[in-house]
Amino acid sequence: MTALPRINHLLTSGKPGESVRIRGWVRTRRDSKQGFSFVEVNDGSCMGNIQVVVPGEVPGYAETIKSVTTGASIEVEGELKESPGKGQRVEVEASSLRVIGSADPEKYPLQKKRHSFEYLREIAHLRPRSNTFGAVARVRNRISYAVHEFFQSRGFLYINTPVITTSDCEGAGEMFQVTTLDLAKLAQLQTTLDFSQDFFGKPASLTVSGQLEAEIYATSLGDCYTFGPTFRAENSNTARHLAEFWMIEPEMPFYELPENMSLAEEFIKSVCRAVLDDCQEDMDFFNKRIDDTVLATLDNILAHEFIRLPYTEAIDILEKSGQEFEYPIEWGRDLQSEHERYLTEQHFKQPVILHDYPRTIKPFYMRCNEDGKTVRAMDVLVPRVGEIIGGSQREERLDVLTDRMQEQDLDPAEYWWYCELREYGTVPHSGFGLGLERLVQLVTGMQNIRDVIPFPRTPGHAEF
Amino acid sequence: MTALPRINHLLTSGKPGESVRIRGWVRTRRDSKQGFSFVEVNDGSCMGNIQVVVPGEVPGYAETIKSVTTGASIEVEGELKESPGKGQRVEVEASSLRVIGSADPEKYPLQKKRHSFEYLREIAHLRPRSNTFGAVARVRNRISYAVHEFFQSRGFLYINTPVITTSDCEGAGEMFQVTTLDLAKLAQLQTTLDFSQDFFGKPASLTVSGQLEAEIYATSLGDCYTFGPTFRAENSNTARHLAEFWMIEPEMPFYELPENMSLAEEFIKSVCRAVLDDCQEDMDFFNKRIDDTVLATLDNILAHEFIRLPYTEAIDILEKSGQEFEYPIEWGRDLQSEHERYLTEQHFKQPVILHDYPRTIKPFYMRCNEDGKTVRAMDVLVPRVGEIIGGSQREERLDVLTDRMQEQDLDPAEYWWYCELREYGTVPHSGFGLGLERLVQLVTGMQNIRDVIPFPRTPGHAEF
Numbered sequence: 005m006t007a008l009p010r011i012n013h014l015l016t017s018g019k020p021g022e023s024v025r026i027r028g029w030v031r032t033r034r035d036s037k038q039g040f041s042f043v044e045v046n047d048g049s050c051m052g053n054i055q056v057v058v059p060g061e062v063p064g065y066a067e068t069i070k071s072v073t074t075g076a077s078i079e080v081e082g083e084l085k086e087s088p089g090k091g092q093r094v095e096v097e098a099s100s101l102r103v104i105g106s107a108d109p110e111k112y113p114l115q116k117k118r119h120s121f122e123y124l125r126e127i128a129h130l131r132p133r134s135n136t137f138g139a140v141a142r143v144r145n146r147i148s149y150a151v152h153e154f155f156q157s158r159g160f161l162y163i164n165t166p167v168i169t170t171s172d173c174e175g176a177g178e179m180f181q182v183t184t185l186d187l188a189k190l191a192q193l194q195t196t197l198d199f200s201q202d203f204f205g206k207p208a209s210l211t212v213s214g215q216l217e218a219e220i221y222a223t224s225l226g227d228c229y230t231f232g233p234t235f236r237a238e239n240s241n242t243a244r245h246l247a248e249f250w251m252i253e254p255e256m257p258f259y260e261l262p263e264n265m266s267l268a269e270e271f272i273k274s275v276c277r278a279v280l281d282d283c284q285e286d287m288d289f290f291n292k293r294i295d296d297t298v299l300a301t302l303d304n305i306l307a308h309e310f311i312r313l314p315y316t317e318a319i320d321i322l323e324k325s326g327q328e329f330e331y332p333i334e335w336g337r338d339l340q341s342e343h344e345r346y347l348t349e350q351h352f353k354q355p356v357i358l359h360d361y362p363r364t365i366k367p368f369y370m371r372c373n374e375d376g377k378t379v380r381a382m383d384v385l386v387p388r389v390g391e392i393i394g395g396s397q398r399e400e401r402l403d404v405l406t407d408r409m410q411e412q413d414l415d416p417a418e419y420w421w422y423c424e425l426r427e428y429g430t431v432p433h434s435g436f437g438l439g440l441e442r443l444v445q446l447v448t449g450m451q452n453i454r455d456v457i458p459f460p461r462t463p464g465h466a467e468f
Numbered sequence: 469m470t471a472l473p474r475i476n477h478l479l480t481s482g483k484p485g486e487s488v489r490i491r492g493w494v495r496t497r498r499d500s501k502q503g504f505s506f507v508e509v510n511d512g513s514c515m516g517n518i519q520v521v522v523p524g525e526v527p528g529y530a531e532t533i534k535s536v537t538t539g540a541s542i543e544v545e546g547e548l549k550e551s552p553g554k555g556q557r558v559e560v561e562a563s564s565l566r567v568i569g570s571a572d573p574e575k576y577p578l579q580k581k582r583h584s585f586e587y588l589r590e591i592a593h594l595r596p597r598s599n600t601f602g603a604v605a606r607v608r609n610r611i612s613y614a615v616h617e618f619f620q621s622r623g624f625l626y627i628n629t630p631v632i633t634t635s636d637c638e639g640a641g642e643m644f645q646v647t648t649l650d651l652a653k654l655a656q657l658q659t660t661l662d663f664s665q666d667f668f669g670k671p672a673s674l675t676v677s678g679q680l681e682a683e684i685y686a687t688s689l690g691d692c693y694t695f696g697p698t699f700r701a702e703n704s705n706t707a708r709h710l711a712e713f714w715m716i717e718p719e720m721p722f723y724e725l726p727e728n729m730s731l732a733e734e735f736i737k738s739v740c741r742a743v744l745d746d747c748q749e750d751m752d753f754f755n756k757r758i759d760d761t762v763l764a765t766l767d768n769i770l771a772h773e774f775i776r777l778p779y780t781e782a783i784d785i786l787e788k789s790g791q792e793f794e795y796p797i798e799w800g801r802d803l804q805s806e807h808e809r810y811l812t813e814q815h816f817k818q819p820v821i822l823h824d825y826p827r828t829i830k831p832f833y834m835r836c837n838e839d840g841k842t843v844r845a846m847d848v849l850v851p852r853v854g855e856i857i858g859g860s861q862r863e864e865r866l867d868v869l870t871d872r873m874q875e876q877d878l879d880p881a882e883y884w885w886y887c888e889l890r891e892y893g894t895v896p897h898s899g900f901g902l903g904l905e906r907l908v909q910l911v912t913g914m915q916n917i918r919d920v921i922p923f924p925r926t927p928g929h930a931e932f
Contacts, residue, residue: 181647429568
């Protein structure tokens with residue numbers, strides 16, 4: 005078999021009169037009383053199906069057409085015609101029809117009716133055949149490539165930081181352990197745990213962030229970014245948490261916080277623009293069927309310069325807002341989602357970058373301000389999602405860094421190489437991180453983060 | 469600070485007379501007896517350093533210049549001049565010089581002298597500052613982006629298959645376990661292992677391949693590819709094995725083996741072309757310093773159509789070769805590296821795709837041929853590296869697939885979703901996989917796979 009034009013190509017630029025061959029999966033079939041059939045075929049290249057008219061004269065029509073059921077794979081040869089029906093420019097008049105693989109209509113789990121997203125998660129091997137999950141996959145792909153395009157066009161190096169690690173970026177626990185020890189044997193015998201027998205000779209776990217390693221490359225080769233899987237062993241069963249998700253983490257030498265904020269803004273806008281430009285059909289679907297504010301949100305993001313607002317001023321605004329919040333507002337406390345969303349959705353009605361947070365609520369690697377109270381942190385907030393990016397200028401002064409580590413009960417000796425980046429040719433530098441899945445949620449309006457990743461991993465779930 | 473033109477830009481297109489500001493790390497300094505200094509500065513944007521001439525009249529010269537040592541970070545303002553020296557078009561005449569971060573010459577671990585790659589692995593946080601590892605990082609980046617460009621330009625969807633999995637693609641063991649069980653407690657108490665208490669409620673491990681999951685997307689949305697980390701808990705301390713490495717796995721519906729072979733050939737050529745076009749300086753370095761056959765190898769790959777050769781004929785050629793091999797040659801045995809390299813390097817002297825291997829030595833998912841003896845497998849062999857790609861047409865017939873599983877003592881019930889892809893709308897399909905690090909080795913000539921990944925993971929090693 006050879007490469008054929010795919011259905012998106014035929015629907016947009018196929019010429020009536022052209023001989024065509026198509027292959028794909030049947031979405032629906034309708035038999036007319038006049039002895040011919042309409043078959044809607046999808047090949048995943050776009051949301052739209054191509055309509056195939058199968059005349060009764062097609063060889064073997066009577067036997068074949070019975071197997072042309074939802075989910076079956078078929079091959080059709082025929083001619084492209086102008087379509088008299090509405091909603092489509094062209095259709096195929098079949099001269100031959102072949103069922104490649106049938107799908108027993110009594111058993112096929114993905115019938116034409118609408119299924120709940122919960123049900124579809126249980127059949128994650130078939131859900132990409134649905135309109136919603138096909139659209140999610142295409143948009144997720146476009147976003148992923150837009151990430152690479154953005155950074156590559158600016159000369160950033162793509163760096164693969166390790167998944168298996170013996171250090172903990174956030175110093176916050178919640179990590180999965182990785183081991184080759186025989187756990188059953190370990191349980192049976194009463195013994196002492198001996199990591200020298202383990203694969204890496206010491207406790208190892210799955211990374212929560214590639215930032216510390218990305219800083220190595222930023223402070224030697226210049227602007228760089230990671231884009232890979234990260235992990236949290238957090239027992240959270242929410243619509244916002246995954247145990248395994250993909251993170252994008254750029255890291256730039258010589259950037260101070262203002263440049264970091266500008267890059268984050270450009271980055272978000274560039275991704276939104278790519279999706280609006282290239283995924284129009286899928287975006288119309290999301291706006292119509294999933295959340296009728298997604299297009300407006302993206303337009304809002306593109307139309308405004310992101311507000312820059314110090315945390316301290318944000319606290320002031322929140323205190324004066326007259327809103328009833330579930331969580332208290334107080335200088336020194338972290339903001340909750342409700343606060344962030346109030347700021348970006350109601351107060352400013354546009355994206356906001358909060359910066360200069362209290363040092364007590366932020367990790368050791370963020371640069372301390374002269375006021376002794378705040379660090380050069382930033383969070384980008386967007387309407388409907390809240391925080392989408394977190395970042396900071398990094399602490400490049402060795403003495404301040406080790407003080408901060410001790411303040412947070414971390415042992416500088418365990419971060420010896422991270423400290424050495426400050427000992428040898430240190431430079432001011434900054435970076436940020438964002439979760440790909442949050443970005444896909446922002447763009448598509450999908451409510452549950454489990455529905456924007458092909459195979460979600462959550463407590464109790466690692467199927468497929 | 470704001471974005472400045474980087475050194476690669478100044479070296480290639482900076483204009484004499486231009487005012488410039490540069491920031492980077494000092495590679496060397498040489499003081500002239502006439503009271504001025506030459507400083508070689510690198511910022512990672514290219515292999516080449518820019519030469520900075522620092523006149524004695526620069527403010528603070530006498531005190532500052534002492535700290536301008538190898539590894540220190542500096543900022544220079546000045547004017548671009550035509551360089552009288554050889555090997556460089558332009559140089560910077562400094563009007564100001566500032567040390568951003570010093571590097572104690574008594575302690576800095578990366579002095580100008582040549583260090584062994586073994587030593588550099590121990591300082592993986594500094595090795596990107598060396599010529600070789602800078603070049604590896606830039607070439608690896610170019611290859612990675614070329615992978616995305618190749619597939620995206622052909623309409624393939626990028627799919628993130630899961631890292632944490634409860635199934636085993638190869639059915640071959642050698643997997644890392646992922647757990648949140650308290651191992652110390654497990655060891656202390658004499659108890660029975662209870663995975664219902666573990667994070668995912670059952671044993672989970674790190675994936676060895678995303679292929680099976682990629683097939684889900686190929687058989688619903690069309691051509692797709694994965695590009696992500698994969699893992700082998702193999703206790704191999706060789707220059708060819710990593711416990712964690714990045715794999716690229718395209719998967720295409722309606723492709724049979726010949727189309728699969730063509731795609732693999734186009735793919736390899738496209739990556740080689742991108743590197744030759746865009747990484748000339750780094751490639752010249754590899755050819756001069758690392759392996760003087762790398763450029764010839766890439767030219768050879770680009771110049772030839774890859775030979776297609778059935779395994780059975782390869783055995784015949786090897787038997788008649790008159791060569792002394794360490795491992796025996798016999799139909800039904802897997803080929804060893806020495807055999808593969810003989811075929812591609814000595815016999816054909818060009819890339820070869822071997823296909824249709826004995827079924828007994830290949831995994832269950834490869835499509836069985838009618839002869840009952842072989843499967844539609846393919847291996848792409850290239851000079852100097854041997855096997856670079858492995859792939860196959862996949863078995864799309866449910867009955868044959870389940871027979872093959874049983875033949876290999878695998879339980880079809882554990883692969884229920886994989887089987888269902890054959891039950892509902894099955895289609896012929898194919899795919900292949902290749903390790904990014906092998907590709908980087910092919911292109912750069914680097915001998916040890918630990919030197920082409922930023923932070924290698926091997927038995928006993930998961931530092932940084």
